[in-house]
Amino acid sequence: MQITLRLGEQPVVLLRVGVDQALHRAPPEALDRAAAPILRAAQQLAGDKDALEAARLVTAWATGFIEMELAGAFRLGGDVNHAFAYGLAHMRRALADDTPASAGERSGTPLAD
Template identity: 50%
Template sequence: MPTPDRTSLGEIVAAGRELLETEGLGGLTMQAVAARVGVRAPSLYKRVRNRAELVSLVAEATAGELGQRLDAAATGTPDAHARLLVLARTFRGYAHERPAAFSLLFTPGSELALDPDVLRRASASMLAVAVELSGPDHALDAARTLAAWANGFVSMELSGAFRLGGDIERAFEFGAHRLADALAAKPDFGN
């Protein structure tokens, strides 16, 4: 008779997300997750093949949560310019709340095996506002520009790289407003 399952994949991923924030990526191990959910490490292998899959599942859950927050923030804001500002602020707020998860998602060169559908759903609000501001022909370009700016700004902010003083909040708002204006301007190059 098989032994009953003592943990679920959802519990494993939730424990992994907690460990990521408290212990960093290096502390996100199969052994640590097993201890957190109250089983022995070999029991995890019934649900997760290895650490790489665990990290990918944690990243996918993070992307899903970020996408849900962006979708919720965008709801009810009819003006695309204002919606972009709300999305940028929500993105930044999430990064401050979950800096290790944010870093996991946006680390350059990361070899995470993420489900493309999860990424599409997480990007839906950004793409929708990009379509409204820049048109369907430039939506992906606009969304990538917005994501790159927001990621760069927030990554520098979280790492303490803004060393010249000044008001970081004001700088973020300045950049978000200027970017919204720029994305709405008609490009003067082909396609």
């Protein structure tokens, strides 16, 4: 199974079930090629300076969402596809927002005041 989303102009493959077990053995060049589409999309939205952080945010969010869906963890009702689209749309807007983050958000400490 493969999960693809469109964050910027190009579709980005986020998860290929069955491939993740081999990631720790993959050569760095292969990881660079695999990361390139999400990094490009993140760069389009967040800019050069924040591209890596944006790519990590989207990858972590989507992976968690997908894992919860595959595990049957969304049992409160509602439309899961709509929820995914809602989250992705809000993430796009947040990443494209050029408002500077607060000092705590930039400190490297996720929960800093």
